[in-house]
Amino acid sequence: MTASSNAVPVSILTGFLGAGKTTLLNRLLKDPDLSDTAVIINEFGDVSLDHLLVEASSDGIIELADGCVCCTVRGELVDTLADLMDRMQTGRIRPLKRVVIETTGLADPAPVLQSVIGNPILAQSYQLDGVVTVVDAVNGVSTLDNHEEAAKQVAMADRLVLSKATLASAEAIEALKARLLALNPRAQLIDGDTPFAGKAELFNCGLYDPTTKIADVGRWLQDEARHDHAGHDHCGHDHDGHDHHHHHDENRHGSDIRSFSIVHDRPIDPMALDMFIDLLRSAHGEKLLRMKAVVAMSDRPERPLILHGVQSVFHPPQRLAAWPDPNDRRTRMVIITKGLEEAFVRDLFNAFTGRPSIDRADRQALEDNPLAVPGLKM
Numbered sequence: 001m002t003a004s005s006n007a008v009p010v011s012i013l014t015g016f017l018g019a020g021k022t023t024l025l026n027r028l029l030k031d032p033d034l035s036d037t038a039v040i041i042n043e044f045g046d047v048s049l050d051h052l053l054v055e056a057s058s059d060g061i062i063e064l065a066d067g068c069v070c071c072t073v074r075g076e077l078v079d080t081l082a083d084l085m086d087r088m089q090t091g092r093i094r095p096l097k098r099v100v101i102e103t104t105g106l107a108d109p110a111p112v113l114q115s116v117i118g119n120p121i122l123a124q125s126y127q128l129d130g131v132v133t134v135v136d137a138v139n140g141v142s143t144l145d146n147h148e149e150a151a152k153q154v155a156m157a158d159r160l161v162l163s164k165a166t167l168a169s170a171e172a173i174e175a176l177k178a179r180l181l182a183l184n185p186r187a188q189l190i191d192g193d194t195p196f197a198g199k200a201e202l203f204n205c206g207l208y209d210p211t212t213k214i215a216d217v218g219r220w221l222q223d224e225a226r227h228d229h230a231g232h233d234h235c236g237h238d239h240d241g242h243d244h245h246h247h248h249d250e251n252r253h254g255s256d257i258r259s260f261s262i263v264h265d266r267p268i269d270p271m272a273l274d275m276f277i278d279l280l281r282s283a284h285g286e287k288l289l290r291m292k293a294v295v296a297m298s299d300r301p302e303r304p305l306i307l308h309g310v311q312s313v314f315h316p317p318q319r320l321a322a323w324p325d326p327n328d329r330r331t332r333m334v335i336i337t338k339g340l341e342e343a344f345v346r347d348l349f350n351a352f353t354g355r356p357s358i359d360r361a362d363r364q365a366l367e368d369n370p371l372a373v374p375g376l377k378m
């Protein structure tokens, strides 16, 4: 079945963990041409922060939390798109000009694309109008080397937006560009700092055409279609929330990927936070795929700190003017690791924030760490 001429364009905004998807989206949503756009945001962990970090009015933002859109919440994506269409057709919402789906950084885009183009009902009302992939100039090459989903995100793109170019050396950018060209020779490469990257036009890619991509893309989409036919839910992220343990029949990302959250209800001393982050970053930066946090600080508890860690890079923290939800002033951290145990990170955090660990010596957490602060005794 094909889309009708008034089908709503759907854009997929993807890119590896911390590449800068939400940052780009915040810029784009300021363009009046993106009014009447619904944004579907997907987060990996059981505590979601992205909706706090997207600056647009919450009206058009729909969250698919606690699962990855390429696997556990893929059904929810289909239901959400169907529900939006139903609400438009029955006049409960204004007609949408576009739907943007921001995937998780770990998402394989193939099943997400297949949800839109392969579902006969959705395909009548929506048409896929392109994949925009954000690529981080600092971590780009190593991320492509180490994470297959990042390479797929690049290969499937119509447009590649290079973020953080001001933080990377000219050589690193050249090396990255060569990799991008090999993976996707026909994608348009856009410098994220140019005005075009902040305009609605960025999403006007034209009907998605897999034949313009490397041959693998068509095969990945066919594999997804076959999987759908066989009725599989196939992803291997291990979403280790407090009570959440999802198991899947196939492991795409490696069983050593962990996603968990830390919630803390007392303001944190700035020095303790610094030491916790420093130790974690310097000893285990490459295993720390992502940290996102909203932190209550003891110096100014009314102004929470927003922290972003992407592998070994910690971006300058920002203070919000106030708590997004004044009724919830708890520190919340979402952490995604590869090959680093949750217990280790939790113990380290507890050691610095003075929360006693019941079943594990805090001290051990520090002593396990070669960079433990000398003289710091529990």
Ligand SMILES: Nc1nc2c(ncn2[C@@H]2O[C@H](COP(=O)(O)OP(=O)(O)OP(=O)(O)O)[C@@H](O)[C@H]2O)c(=O)[nH]1
Residues within 6 Å of the ligand: 015, 016, 017, 018, 019, 020, 021, 022, 023, 024, 050, 104, 105, 162, 163, 164, 165, 166, 167, 192, 290, 292, 308, 310, 315, 316
């Ligand atoms: N200097 C610089 N920093 C950037 C740029 N783009 C993003 N950042 C920073 O990178 C960090 C992560 O950005 P996000 O937009 O949250 O990344 P994301 O891809 O949405 O992250 P996930 O949803 O967790 O995968 C933030 O601290 C941003 O301020 C950029 O172009 N330049």
